[in-house]
Amino acid sequence: MVISPVHYIVAPLAAAFLIPLLNKLYDDAARVVPGIVLGYLVVVSAVLVPQVLHNGPITEIIAGWRPPFGINLVMTPFSAILALLVSFMAFVIWLYGFRFRRTLKGGVVMYYEILQMMMTAGALGIILTGDLFNMFVFVEIAGITAISLAAFYRDRDGAEAGFKYMLLGSLASVFLLLGILLLYTQTHSLNMAQIAERMPAVAQGVKIMALIFLLVSLGIEAEMFPLNSWAPDAYSQAPSPTSAAFAAVLGVAAVYALARVSYTLFDAQSVSMFLMVMGFLTMFFAETAAIAQTDLKRMLAYSSMGQMGLVMVALGIGNETALFGALFLIINHAVIKALLFMTGSYFIYNNNSKRLVALNGIHKRLPYVSFLFSLGALAIIGFPPFSGFWSKFYILSGAAKRELLPLIIGILAITIVEMTYYLRVIGRIYFGKEETEPASHKPSINALVAMTSLAVIIVVLGLYPDLISGYLHKASMFLLDKQAYIQNVLSVK
């Protein structure tokens, strides 16, 4: 069987259905199988991404019906890179958590593993599908897993976080359905390429209504202000590997959906201002809320929202430079935020507390973890020579190309806020006065490997961004080229 994009979806699905059975035969199946699957997805990416980057987009037909009549998966350079990112991050997160969950008992681990793996499948589906309604289905897969995982822990306020996420997520799906239905009534199609092709003929009023419904819906998923109130709760209550996946898997997919809808279905110009303003407000409100947090995971959550805001700003700026920056930032944020959640989780685990105060002087107990956390913090602020710098620089350059001086100043002003709270945490870690010395939980070897590999990526991409820049350029160019997408999808026989 030749490797094709559909494996991204089918492998996790088959595994999810199989795990309950295997778990009866072999105790650890639930923990091992997702790793095998996610590892396989990385392999799939490793095979497919170069193909896409060199030979152009792959459109995979499903059920034998060519687009626009059947559902199809489209791997453009943009989605291919994100698919690689998501599957890789999911694998690393799995690796990180492999021994972590030993502490949980019995069938609960199985639920956890299935949900965590399927969140990745949902995200991949969102990224790969070429069909609007199919995207809705995958949004729901991702959403349901995310809600369940946010509510996973009993001793936290998980259910509350889950309920809030559920409430807003349900509104999101209602609006998404309304948007899809409106587009369907006007274009008689669900295939994104064909909708895009027929869009010019649609009456302006309906077009805008559909756009509004889609934007609000995807805005909720992509943590756009003021629709993002679920995020801090969900991030902070979920198990740490899940929090990492929220940032590195789910967030990536949500932003992708936002980009695809804005750029392919609609005119990038018409949403430009909206995305810039909302992205900026997202940054502003998230970072200002983050600075006063007393809870580490909540602080990281607000920080994630801030980064998503910046991505939206970049999507709004909309030139190739800014899109390059956006894509780079998506990658950086996925890697760095995952690292921060992973390391932060060991702080929490050791302190039995999520409070920042508990971090005082923790570097004595967890020197390497502290080092990695600090590295991540410096990188996410965008200090050179870490990778975060380049993405920010490109986004700013993109803004400069549109001569948006106030935007540049605004972004940088907010970055200072972000910097402030991250550096305070570093200060606490290294210089805080330690109160007590509880028993240490040193990171296990698999977690160390996972965290270190992310740190290496951060440094390597910072020092040698050209490792991926060619691909990113290709991807961002392709995102801008609406006609190429339509052409590629609809010409498939």
Place this chain on the structure above:
Amino acid sequence: MTAIVINIALMLIGTAAFIGLLRFVKGPTAADRAVASDTLSVIGIAGLVLLAYVFRRYIYTDLALVYAVLGFIGIIVIARFIERAL
């Protein structure tokens, strides 16, 4: 003749459904609403069968059957809920 009768029947059933709906809205207790919806579901089954005939589609009778089953179980569940037995 046939058309007239069918139309009268449809109108009667429609009016019946409307009156049932009034009771449903009025309540006053949950049990009263349950009674209303019980009757409504039976009215609905009859209406469905009649419509199947109007549209000359045998396959619609399946809907009536399914609706009958689901309506019945729904009322039993509501009854159990009303007596706070769930």
Place this chain on the structure above:
Amino acid sequence: MTSTSYHSPPLVHYLYTFILVWILWYAFTTSLDPAELIVGAVIAAVISFITVRYFECCDPILLAPQHLLYFIQYFFVFLGALIKANFDVARRVINPKLPINPGIVKFESKLNNRFAKMVLANSITLTPGTLTVDVKGSTFYIHWIDVKGGDPETAYKEIAEPFERILLKIYG
């Protein structure tokens, strides 16, 4: 799909359930297409396997010819009562000022069979002015729209007797 906490029922029950379900399948499909019948047989076998423990309504002995006659008799008695009941309803609905004297009465039924009791209860519900509120053991509690006498004997006579007479012949 269901738990196996009871001892397993006799084979004839399986067969009996199977046949009933298969007939029902035919009623659903109303088709003598061999494919349908074969598939129906398979399904009926599966269902009879799952539900045989619960499906206890009608012993095969009920299919004996004399019982069939009683059934027909019951049907007509019931139909008459039903139509009567409906005109009664019509009367009351159109003119709700009719004197009503509601109350809940009870009586003892002589029936032992659960299915028979259910048939009786349903019949009572569908006949004029009465509604089965509950059955506990063999005591029936009936909401009676126009109570003609509070004592169980009167109630029994007025409400249950015509049905139970026939039912006792079948299930007695």
Place this chain on the structure above:
Amino acid sequence: MDIYVALLILFGGALVAFFIDDLNRRWTGPVALAFALAAAVAFALTPEGQHFRLSILGFDLHWQQDAAARFFGWIVLGLTVLALIYSVKYMEGKARLGYFYAAFLMSAGGMLGVSVSRDLISFFVFWEIMTWTSFLLAIYNAYYGVETKGIKYIIFSSIGAYAMLTAIVMAGHYYHTYDIADLWQAGAFSFRNHWYIPAFLMLGFAVKAAVVPFHVWAPDVYAKTPMSFTTVFSGAMSKMGVLGLLMVLTGLYAGGGDGMFWFRWILGWLGGITAVVGTLQAIRQNDAKYLLAYSSVAQLGYIVTALATGTRLGLMAALYLAVLHAAFKGALFMVAGAVEKQAGTTDFREISGLIKRMPWTFFVALVSVISLAGVPPLGGFVGKWLLYESLITETHSYFLVIVIFFSSTAAFLYAYRFLFGLFLGQAEEEIKQVKEASWWMLLPMLVLAAVSIVTGMYPGLIFKPAADVLAGWGLPVPDWHMSILLNNWGNGVDLVTVGSTVGIVFVLVAIYITLKGRKTTKWVSTKDISTSGEIPSPQDNLTFQRGFFKPFERAIGRLYDWDANGIWEDLGAALEAFFGFVRKIYTGNAQTYALYVIVFLVILLIFGAKIFS
């Protein structure tokens, strides 16, 4: 040897130092020092004029070993090596040495990188590296600094850096290049084209050079950082601001200095005000470290004023003072560090009479203070001379001269206080246990003192590379001689003669005082002083040093009321309060959140046609 070798050595050394600390804490310092020395050697071996180009993400990074790179590079490396020698003993026994030395070397690498960068992107990258690593060092001594003092530094630095970044991306957009030479060529730094490009760049450099009102971070940070790094912090890192200003000014002057008058006036006066504010604050400090910190602010003010003149002598003065300030202020911070290490404190009220306990340290302090005060025959004098010359004869800024003169005169007060407070007067009992600092610490101090002495007689040693810098960047170059100071009227002063004469007199007087002083001193506790008729409360510190310059403070008291620090802190507090208010929108109520969604939806539905047209 390629230009990047020194940089690689420094950054690699940082990594090695960080991890070697886990193996053996005693190796960390020497290893770091070895790397710094290696870097210095590599830098020395890098041939003049060598270019290094690198393309990252399509940006052409350009590093060059030119006169400016050598000039500032040697300030950085020289101080770094000396400070690391000093550190070996100074930091002995302290915690987190891997962290300290790694940040130190990276910071040095950043500064060296800034010195050699000839394009704005690598300039900015190195600039940021130097900034965040120095932040890590600024918070080294106390976590509590992170919440207030240390964070102030990084916030101000980042405001500056991001102003620079804004300018850089805008310049990149308008001129399609980041190469500094090309930008000069294109007139990118001219106010006429896009005023904010030069303005924002200079804002960034001004913060690093601690120009008022962006100076508030400096005193705390200079005083709180371990002294071995403060040496570099104040001596070298602030010079990166000078380098940047010079770079922008080069562009400005190359662009014909269009409408420059007002700008130079502003910058000059900012420098002057900085000098005055720094001096006045230094005078009232009770802690030697804070005194030196404010003094640094003041000294940088002179340099900025000198830069602002834009004249031959002024620019020369700026570069000359940059080196000298690195030398004497580096030495003085080392002195403060030595005192702190040996006596446990640098608070004048706790300490006095160290002269007998730490004579070598005193010697370094004396030489450096004289140089700082700008008194002949030491190096500082030459810088002041050039500055006055430039202001009087070239730009005729007489008011500014008065300001600078006031500041220089007032500087005597704190210079005196520093010497007296630490070293002179009577030694308390507890002071008598104090020993002279280790030779590892004295050696770099003496080297720096020697710089002040030698340049006092042979300023040409600095004039030459400085002139190369100016010439290399196409700026006006004054005539200069190895040891003769010319004024505009053609009269010359032979510094060697002056220097030797004063030196001999000094030695004689010193011997006399030492011999005589021993006999006449009568011991009285310095902590038992009358309170001028007021009844002291038990909390009052009765040390006589407490009210050292009270009369002076009373005389200029009003000036102290205007406290930039307080204003910034109020602003910060107000911002945090505002942020705290803003985050209340996350009420925790799920229904409110749903309401937000619908309100947002409705706003879009109402105004959608406008928003998405």
Place this chain on the structure above:
Amino acid sequence: METVLLILHYAGLFLILLGSVFLFLGALGIYRMPDLYNRLQAGTKASTLGAMSTILGVGLIQPSWFIKLFIIVIFIALANPLSSHALARASYKAGVKPIITSDTDEYAAVADEAGKPKTEKNTQTL
């Protein structure tokens, strides 16, 4: 054959008409009757017969549909009184008081066996 079909047709029409009238009356019943139990009385009887009659009527008009429609009728006959009974029982247990004018409420004593407190007025609403 034709005639038979015609007769069936008209019989069917009659049943449909009759059924829909009873359905109407049933609905009227649940609307107009004074208390829940009386509404159930009226609603169940009329709607059961009405639905059965209407459906059988259609079955007569379309003989090929008859078997399936007959199944529906049997189901209704079985299930509808059952559901009414279940509702009556539940309502009583939930404390919905019937109007009793005959002084006879034999059920009151036993309905309580689950030990649940009876409320004066049922306040439970959906």
Place this chain on the structure above:
Amino acid sequence: MNSFQEVFIRYRELMEIAVYGVAILLILIGLYAVLTKKHLVKVVIGLSIMDAGVNLLFVGVGYITNHTAPIFSPGYEDAADKMVDPVPQALVLTAIVIGFAVTALALSLVIRLYRHHKTANIEQLNSLRW
């Protein structure tokens, strides 16, 4: 014969109000419950009502006057051009199932919240804020 269908044609506007209007009204009613009801279960019911409205809208949009269900059962084998749009019906099936899944999940969350806080009042559900 089918005057029922004639009604559909003649009063198209009316039917539009009836179908679209009711669907939209359901969405709004659900939304109202979501925004104002304090009981968690009522909020969840509100969401379900919204779902129902959207589903109805789907089906309504797919309807074509005088056309029949898109099932080629005996007698209708060649009636393809007389059938309503099957796509929204297929979509709505998916939407219903997903709506059910979310509702079930929501109820489970309510159960846990109730067990933990001993209340189902949404306003007392704010341990996570700011």
Place this chain on the structure above:
Amino acid sequence: MLKKIFVLFLLTVTGVALWQSFRHAPFGENRVGDVENPETVSAFYLKHSPETLHTANSVTAIVVNFRGFDTLGEVTVLFLAATGLASILYRRKEDEEEEGGHLPVRVKLKSSTLVRTGAKILFPLILLLGIYVFVHGHLTPGGGFQGGAIIATGFLLMFITYKRFNVNHKIMVWLESLSGLAFVLIGLYGLVAYGSFLQNIPWTGRLNDLISGGLIPLIYIFIGIKVATELTNVLDTLMNTKPRKK
């Protein structure tokens, strides 16, 4: 009060906007277009459902084949909801202690004997109806989801009438897993044999035969089994969470 007025205002705007936008798709208008030369997906499906797939119910053809990928996702959503539900409501020792040593119970009170008797009779009938609905998914209205749901309501009826009616969880897990897996495997068979995931076999029988539509009925049967077990599971979990005195 003010809040309610505000909410009503919001709802009014939303309602008007929805109404206005859906007026652009007039009710009852034929937007499908020419079925013989399809321009829309709907027309394409109406053409190929009987012609190519030989599937009478074109909705089923869409659900299972044309847009079968959606359906796979949908089945997954259901599966994940059941998993999530279980992960949210699983009982720990601590929970039992917190609740004062209560055991889970499905229904608190015994149900009416009449309903119990009725349920026993109706149970097989409901199961049969459910199976009928999904086996004839390609011929009549309904299908795997509907049939599965009907079966689950059959179990629901038993759950609420019998305290001790329990499903065998082991069998449920097997059915659930295998039916889901079967769906995926059928899809993979299409991928391997004909080049695209979920592609139907070329032999699709005769329109309106029970055995027609190629793999469509087979898939729908698996979906029916999966949905039935899944929903039953969900109901079981939801109903097994009430505490009861020991």
